[in-house]
Every structure is written in C-alpha cells, then in structure tokens.
Amino acid sequence: MILTQTEILQHVDRLSAERLTVCVTRAWVRPRHAETGPVFDDTDLARLRLIVELTEDLAVNDDAVPLILNLIDEVSSLRRRIRHLDAALAAEAPDLCDLIVTRLRDAEGRDRP
Numbered sequence: 001m002i003l004t005q006t007e008i009l010q011h012v013d014r015l016s017a018e019r020l021t022v023c024v025t026r027a028w029v030r031p032r033h034a035e036t037g038p039v040f041d042d043t044d045l046a047r048l049r050l051i052v053e054l055t056e057d058l059a060v061n062d063d064a065v066p067l068i069l070n071l072i073d074e075v076s077s078l079r080r081r082i083r084h085l086d087a088a089l090a091a092e093a094p095d096l097c098d099l100i101v102t103r104l105r106d107a108e109g110r111d112r113p
C-alpha cells in the first residue's frame with residue numbers, strides 16, 4: 001500500500017504533521033518522493049505506529065528511538081537470514097542437514113557457561 005502524507009496522518013493515531021516531519025528529517029522513516037510529495041509504504045506505516053507507541057505510550061525519548069529502531073531492524077534482518085538458511089538446508093540431502101544440525105547443537109553447547 002502506498003500512502004500520501006495526508007493518508008499516513010489519517011492512519012496513524014496521535015501522529016501530527018510536525019511529528020511526521022521530525023520522523024522523516026531524522027530518517028526514522030524514509031518515504032519515497034513522488035511528484036505530489038513523499039509517499040509512504042507499509043514498512044513506513046508500521047514504523048510510524050511503533051514510534052508513536054514508543055514515544056507516547058512508553059515515554060521513550062527521541063534519543064532512544066533510533067537505537068530501538070536499529071535493534072528491531074537487526075532482529076528482522078537476522079530472522080530473514082535464518083529463513084533463507086532454513087530454506088537452503090531444506091534443499092540439501094538429509095544426511096548433510098543432520099550433520100549441520102549436530103554441529104550447531106555442539107556449538108550451542110560450547111557457548112553455554
């Protein structure tokens with residue numbers, strides 16, 4: 001879904017135009033630029049809702065917002081990589097998968113105190 005600035009303000013409760021400008025200026029969201037102005041996608045919409053929840057409901061200050069967003073981005077990236085790894089493993093021979101699973105378990109055991 002692609003939303004204009006006006007539409008994004010309608011979809012995100014408690015988000016003002018001024019606060020949206022802050023979010024864009026600080027690159028917490030990165031809308032694409034169209035002839036009519038910035039346009040926002042589903043990721044931008046979700047991030048803006050999260051930002052409002054963090055700052056309004058949980059009283060997170062603006063200095064902490066990029067840290068939290070970066071951590072969420074890292075977790076999302078790791079999840080995506082794990083899904084790709086899982087798909088790659090599923091395409092391999094069962095004996096190779098068993099060997100890799102055994103090595104992973106061994107590595108996890110060495111990591112425990």
